[in-house]
Amino acid sequence: MALADFYSSRNRYKTRVILNTIDSNDTIVGAAAAALDLIKKEEVQSIIGPTSSMQASFMIDVGDKAQVPIISFSATRPSLTSHRSPFFFRIAQADSFQVKAIAAIVKAFKWRKVVPIYVDNEFGDGIIPYLVDALQEVDANVPYQTLISPTATNDEIELKLSNLMNLQTRVFVVHMLPDLASRLFTMAKKKGMMGRGFAWIVTDAITNEFNSMEPSILDQSMQGVLGIKTYVPGTKRLESFKRGWQRRFLSYYPTIEEIPELNVFGLWAYDTAWAIATAVEKAGTDNLRYSKPNNVTLTATMKTVLGINQNGPKLREALSNVRFRGLAGEFSLVNGQLQSFVFEIVNVIGNERRSVGFWTPKAGLTTSLRHSGKESVLRPIIWPGDTEKAPKGWEIPTGEKKLRVGVPVKDGFLEFVNVVRDPKTNATQVSGYCIDVFKAVIEALPYAVTYEFIPNDKSNAHPGGTYNELTHQLFLGKFDAVVGDITIRANRSEYIDYTLPFTESGVAMVVPMKSSKNTSVWAFLKPLTWKLWVVIGSSFVFMAVIVWTLEHRVNEKFNGSAVDQIFNSLWYSFSTMVFAHRERTYNHCTKIVVIIWLFVVLIITQSYTASLASLLTVQELKTTVTDINQLLKNGENVGYQGGSFVYEILKSLKFHDSQLKTYQSPEQMHELFLKGSINGGISAAVDENPYIKLFLAKYCSQYTTTEPTYKADGFGFGFPIGSPLVPDISRAILKVTEGDRIREIENAWFKKVRECSSSEAAELSSTRLSIDSFEGLFLITAGTSISFVVGYLVYFLYIELPKSWRANPSLWTVLTHLFSTFMAIDDEAIALRKSH
Structure with a gap:
């Protein structure tokens, strides 16, 4: 059909391709024999049709030696290209x-x-x-x-x-x-x-x-x-060909539906015939001979037995350069391979x-070749089970055991993981903060996962071995996951996958606190901040000015020489601090201002007394150790939790094993601190922040953390490398930790931690009084005082300005007269007061 269609529109062509068919019986041997027959007897110019990759693999060598192009439209094995024969052409996709x-x-x-x-x-x-x-x-x-x-x-x-x-x-x-x-x-x-x-x-x-x-x-x-x-792009030519295909075979089949449909291999076969016909026309027929071998013997090589096609190289070159639009799409060969991707x-x-x-x-x-590059998704898909929801790609097999979750067995810090075995029933109960977080995360998954906890008895064969052994058991396949207070570590991540952490990170040093009484000679200054001291002192001076302004014209105690006026005013103001002022005031405005000021002084003195008493009776806590290098230099002991990776950190700091002491619980840690390094205890402990928080909660105000701090990635759940659960579990951890559920779990297990932290913060918070505590009182006093002074000055000008202006027409003279009048005592007011 292909050749008939090709030459029907190319009458001018001088060449014609004739098909010489031979049956290979669908076997490799049959195909090899057929190829040898076609070359030796028929001296064909090209061979089309090794249908399988195995047939093509053998025929490639034959065509290469005889220089006969071998063309396959159905051999798709990728390794065929490794033969690198210039005479093999694949009109198909690998x-x-x-x-x-x-x-x-x-x-x-x-x-x-x-x-x-x-x-x-x-x-x-x-x-x-x-x-x-x-x-x-x-x-x-x-x-x-x-x-x-x-x-x-x-x-x-x-x-x-x-x-x-x-x-x-x-x-x-x-x-x-x-x-x-x-x-x-x-x-x-x-x-x-x-x-x-x-x-x-x-x-x-x-x-x-x-x-x-x-x-x-x-x-x-x-x-x-x-x-x-x-x-295969749809074209009018392809549709026309399909109709012709059906007409051709309609006489052989009862109905059109029974006629075999053409697949892409048939279309490639059609295009192959067109390519050969085009190449033959380009190559010409000048030299279609085979060169015959001489002196053929039974031991001759294949190259000697077969003749060599003289037109082969020319035909191969022409075939490599054929370009046209075929039934299957654009026909183009690169290195003998059809380019259609x-x-x-x-x-x-x-x-x-x-x-x-x-x-x-x-x-x-x-979704569309016309808009390629703008869309990166597929149209809606109906998946197995008649659902549009895409499969997640994995699930716990129904025929397999539940998800085996390994948990560590601990002697201390049971708030994180606690494994209890009932001696009567031999049943195991697993609880703790980490366990509750894991359960909450599983509940947050969009699908059900069944699991069972399997305690992993620890081994203290070597320091730091417990959790390394647990994660190694996961690697060996004993568990499907490990859950607990397991720190995310780089060395472990080489053989297991971690989820995102669900706790804060960091490693710090814990040291005892020593107490001392506040016996400084300047202790009396500590109840108030320096800013408040400055404001109070300035306020006394301010009140001295206010009282002098209101009293000096009507009160002999605030008059006299300039020195007397200054000292009497300051004495009166500062004596109010202990309520020892004895000078009488006669101006009603002064009395109101002084009453308000005395109220402020009362509050300040009472607050100062309470704060000073607290500072003199409360103990001041100080750390006993501030530098881990000093511990190393002095040969003092340092504690760490048994089975923790902290051992590796301490060894990297050059601590000797004799200086390192292990503990398994907060109580053991406290006992080691009480003993001290001299008696086989410790002077400091290095541990992870979650454990330190729990320890400090049990022993409020006795210990604290200090530098240095080390980087750690917190607690995470472990899974085998490549486990599809890891991304889903990590997303679920984010949901849990960003919501209220994590606070509920923390309150259930660490409520005491929160209470102790709050009380300790209150106890250790500064008892010093600041200006913020009295800001309102100072503003009220200043506002009232200034208002009365301004009113008093306005009244003075109202009385004295007309008199001065009538007697002294000059502005400077008026101002001078007003100033001298204001600074002088008001005899009329004093006489009037004495007469009453």
């Missing part, structure tokens, strides 16, 4: 082309693990290295691979699927021929693996052959499957294969 499209789908749905299911032969093996590499580029891995023999029985396939059911991974990529794929999906349907939670992706080896598969298989066993399909993503729904998007190297996933 299987490795589609792996990036598969990886893009995996990335789009955030799946972290994928299990390939492929046929156990060279066709199946060829794609796997490329698939694994592509998945790793999108942070997904392949924890398991399932190989199925081409001759596998249904029972063998069922056993393979049963093994997959026991895995957590629920994303599968299937790469095999359609016949075996039909049996696989039929068995998967029976096993319940085509329901919700599962994701199936099939390669183009299956999707391109959907039309040849039994409709019942697609309708009943492959619902929700995603397929990678070679994209567009894949269509199809979704099996009922009897239909609905397109949900495309993938191209430049745009990635897109």
